[in-house]
Amino acid sequence: MKQRSLFDVISPIMTGPSSSHTAGAVRLGLLARNIYKETPQKIIFRLYNSFAQTGKGHGTDKGLLAGLFGYSVDSEKIKNIFNEPSLKNINYAYEYLQNMDRHPNAVDFILEGKINMTISGNSVGAGNVEITKIDDFTTKISGEYNTIILFYKDKPGMISKVSTIIQKENINIASLDCDRNARGQTASMCICVDGQIPSEVISEIEKIEDVYFVRSIKKLED
Amino acid sequence: MDFSINTFEKLLSICESENKKIYEIMQEKEAFDFDIDVENVRNRVAKNIEAMKSAIKNGMTSKEKSYSGLCGDDCAKLQERYKKESPLFGKIYEKITTYALATMEENLRMNKIVACPTAGSCGIVPAVITALSEEKGLNKEEEINALITAGTVGYVISAKVAMAGAVAGCQAECGVASAMSAAAAAQILGGNERQKINAAILALKNILGLTCDPVGGLVEIPCVKRNVFLAIHAITGAELSLAGIESKIPPDEIVDAMVQTGQLMSPLLKETSQGGLAITKNGILISSKL
Numbered sequence: 001m002k003q004r005s006l007f008d009v010i011s012p013i014m015t016g017p018s019s020s021h022t023a024g025a026v027r028l029g030l031l032a033r034n035i036y037k038e039t040p041q042k043i044i045f046r047l048y049n050s051f052a053q054t055g056k057g058h059g060t061d062k063g064l065l066a067g068l069f070g071y072s073v074d075s076e077k078i079k080n081i082f083n084e085p086s087l088k089n090i091n092y093a094y095e096y097l098q099n100m101d102r103h104p105n106a107v108d109f110i111l112e113g114k115i116n117m118t119i120s121g122n123s124v125g126a127g128n129v130e131i132t133k134i135d136d137f138t139t140k141i142s143g144e145y146n147t148i149i150l151f152y153k154d155k156p157g158m159i160s161k162v163s164t165i166i167q168k169e170n171i172n173i174a175s176l177d178c179d180r181n182a183r184g185q186t187a188s189m190c191i192c193v194d195g196q197i198p199s200e201v202i203s204e205i206e207k208i209e210d211v212y213f214v215r216s217i218k219k220l221e222d
Numbered sequence: 223m224d225f226s227i228n229t230f231e232k233l234l235s236i237c238e239s240e241n242k243k244i245y246e247i248m249q250e251k252e253a254f255d256f257d258i259d260v261e262n263v264r265n266r267v268a269k270n271i272e273a274m275k276s277a278i279k280n281g282m283t284s285k286e287k288s289y290s291g292l293c294g295d296d297c298a299k300l301q302e303r304y305k306k307e308s309p310l311f312g313k314i315y316e317k318i319t320t321y322a323l324a325t326m327e328e329n330l331r332m333n334k335i336v337a338c339p340t341a342g343s344c345g346i347v348p349a350v351i352t353a354l355s356e357e358k359g360l361n362k363e364e365e366i367n368a369l370i371t372a373g374t375v376g377y378v379i380s381a382k383v384a385m386a387g388a389v390a391g392c393q394a395e396c397g398v399a400s401a402m403s404a405a406a407a408a409q410i411l412g413g414n415e416r417q418k419i420n421a422a423i424l425a426l427k428n429i430l431g432l433t434c435d436p437v438g439g440l441v442e443i444p445c446v447k448r449n450v451f452l453a454i455h456a457i458t459g460a461e462l463s464l465a466g467i468e469s470k471i472p473p474d475e476i477v478d479a480m481v482q483t484g485q486l487m488s489p490l491l492k493e494t495s496q497g498g499l500a501i502t503k504n505g506i507l508i509s510s511k512l
Binding site: 003004005006007008009010011012013014015016017018019020022023050053054056057058059062074076078079104126127 | 249255263266270288290328330331333335336337338339340344347372373377381384385386398441495512
């Protein structure tokens with residue numbers, strides 16, 4: 001569970017006007033950036049429901065783009081991000097949809113470049129966010145902790161192999177979530193840890209047989 | 223020492239047994255929970271105060287409209303009036319009302335503000351603390367004490383309900399901001415710990431049922447002007463409390479009532495823009511032109 005803080009109610013210092021629709025959008029962009037780890041050449045932002053209806057007036061479109069390129073929630077660049085010279089050559093577009101199966105403030109980042117990836121997330125209120133899907137895999141990434149995410153073949157012993165590697169570096173696991181599409185199919189593991197994640201941990205996990213995808217996702221700054 | 227503070231009774235009993243003020247207990251708790259020094263906590267609070275003051279300063283000199291074009295020049299209008307006619311309730315009233323507008327207008331211009339507790343209620347706490355600080359001549363440390371006191375009120379309430387209009391209506395945004403400000407005002411004006419909480423709770427009690435029905439889903443109508451009203455509302459809470467007028471219903475029960483009221487409130491009135499102001503004839507007209 002999240003440790004409650006005084007600064008939950010007197011922060012963040014942010015670009016207005018909405019913690020869910022502006023700061024939340026920036027934070028979703030930042031998390032997508034931390035997951036994708038490349039510079040996308042082409043981006044489609046697919047905004048759903050309230051994000052689609054009131055997003056323009058709240059700068060949700062600007063926030064998502066700014067976050068994806070590493071600007072923080074209090075950046076003065078967000079307001080004029082569409083005129084930012086460093087983003088001149090990036091090809092991006094927005095789509096606005098209604099889908100009541102999705103969260104009121106949902107977005108898909110459809111990223112093309114060295115690799116192609118679709119990342120989905122929600123802004124759940126007061127600037128808090130969650131990444132719910134990477135490609136076809138369900139995730140639960142909130143950015144509150146440094147997180148390791150991996151997809152692998154569902155079979156016995158995988159948790160033990162991964163946790164052994166983490167334990168060797170003396171890293172404390174704060175939470176561990178597993179999920180799978182179906183028995184014997186693809187499974188996902190989401191591990192939140194205290195402290196930093198050394199790159200050796202990731203490369204060791206990558207070596208485990210039947211691990212398809214591993215990412216170390218840096219937690220979001222306050 | 224048991225360090226969980228999830229109710230006002232608990233907070234006050236710790237203050238009593240430790241013989242410390244609310245801000246002292248809260249800064250120690252924050253430092254303990256996040257394994258940092260009290261000095262770190264206070265520095266971060268100081269940074270927030272700086273950001274609040276910059277927003278006020280910038281907002282006081284701008285007339286730039288929001289993206290929707292609906293709002294952005296009210297602070298200038300109010301200052302014009304005060305130039306011609308001094309406000310009925312004096313300098314502090316003048317400052318609170320203009321500062322609240324200044325901050326909220328900065329917010330809708332997509333400029334920098336401090337969410338307190340949310341962006342839609344970001345004008346209230348800064349207006350009250352800054353106006354009182356300037357008029358009472360507070361130093362930096364006293365300002366920090368006031369903002370931590372305000373934050374503690376929001377912290378305790380948020381143990382029971384999320385600070386979001388979608389969860390409990392505007393009670394949980396401008397309502398809580400007003401309660402936080404009332405406690406800060408009581409801190410600045412020299413109240414005791416029980417009076418600070420009582421000030422907050424009197425403010426909260428008198429906004430129970432406040433809905434969140436923004437026109438077109440934007441943080442503009444009624445949010446901008448509502449920040450002004452609820453900043454002034456906070457001062458009433460502080461004045462009554464410092465006179466020894468107590469809420470007959472204890473603080474934690476008021477919070478329970480607020481949570482229950484939030485649960486009973488129709489979803490149409492909780493940040494969905496499907497009821498109330500949002501669907502008035504002109505609310506719909508404005509929304510259709512966005």
